[in-house]
Amino acid sequence: MDSRASTSSGAMRALSMELKNLQSQPVExxxxxxxxxxxxxxxxxxxxxxxxxxxxxxxxxxxxxxxxYPYQPPSMKFTTKVWHPNVYENGDLCISILHAPVDDPQSGELACERWNPTQSVRTILLSVISLLNEPNTSSPANVDASVMYRKWKEESNPEYEKIVKKQVEDSKKVAQSEGIQVPETIDEYCVKWAPPRDETDYGMLDEDCFYDDYQEDDQSDEEEDDCGASDYGDDDEDSGQGEN
Known part of the structure; x- marks a missing residue:
């Protein structure tokens, strides 16, 4: 077996394990x-x-x-239209956690913000949750969306909200056509599972959920700007940069 086949086989094993883990302990x-x-x-x-x-x-x-994989990061692309500062118009997601672990001082990213082999699909998905509500507008992938988002936040300009809500309504039609029941309350949204006592996976305990923790952590994220910041990703550390 050559090194390329061996590498691919190792990636297959890693992905199989991750899939099994996500099926038994789903991400909300x-x-x-x-x-x-x-x-x-x-x-x-x-x-x-x-x-x-x-x-x-x-x-x-x-x-x-x-x-x-997992020595190099995956890529993620929206196939549904998403108007967001950190999503390119073609749907490619631009987020630090998916950037290769290379030394690039020009990017403005710290090494700890980039991909490393301890990351996983779970950490990517949780970072996306944070990114949806807290974009990084300092180095956006979609400049027009970023400008519009700032105007919405700072001036209550309704244009950004109008576009996003239109996309939400369009996506609901897709969900309905596929028989998907989309959760709209926190109780419906949160997935409950009980990890072993020695594991603490993003606060997702049987009586709590990541969404609750994110809501609390979001209030303090702006005060964190070192490598020890929230593992869920915040608007400055785990969100996208200008190059993908």
Missing amino acids: GFTIDVNEDNMFLWSVGIYGPPKTLYQGGYFKATIRFPSN
Whole structure:
């Protein structure tokens, strides 16, 4: 077996383990569909988090994994239209956690914000939740969306909200056609599972959920600007940069 085949086989094992883990301990706000004939391409359905502009939305995306995963990051692309500062117009997601672990002082990213082999699909999905509600407008992928978002936040200009809500309504029609019941309340949105006592996976305990923790952490994220900031991603550290 050559080194390339060995690397690909290692990626297959890693992805199989991750899929099994996500099936037994799901991430709230997402559905995952994987054809085991092609483990390097995952289809994802993203539910808009309650109490955000995206509430009730159903946004589809794909995650493509390289043959040397997890040593190199996957890429993620929305196949549903998403108007967002950190999503390119072609749907590509631009977020620090998906950037290769290279030394690039020009990017403005710290090494700890980029991909490393300890990251996983779970951490990517949780970062996307944070990114939807807290974009990084300092180095956007979609400049027009970024400008519009700032005007909405700072001047209450309704244009950004109007576009997002139109996309949410369009996505609801897709969900309905596919028989998908989109959760719209926090109780419906939160997935309950009980991890072993020695594991603490993003606060998702049987009586709590990541969404609750995110709502609390979001209030303090702006005060954190070192490598020890929230693992869920905030608007300055785990969100996209200008180059993908």
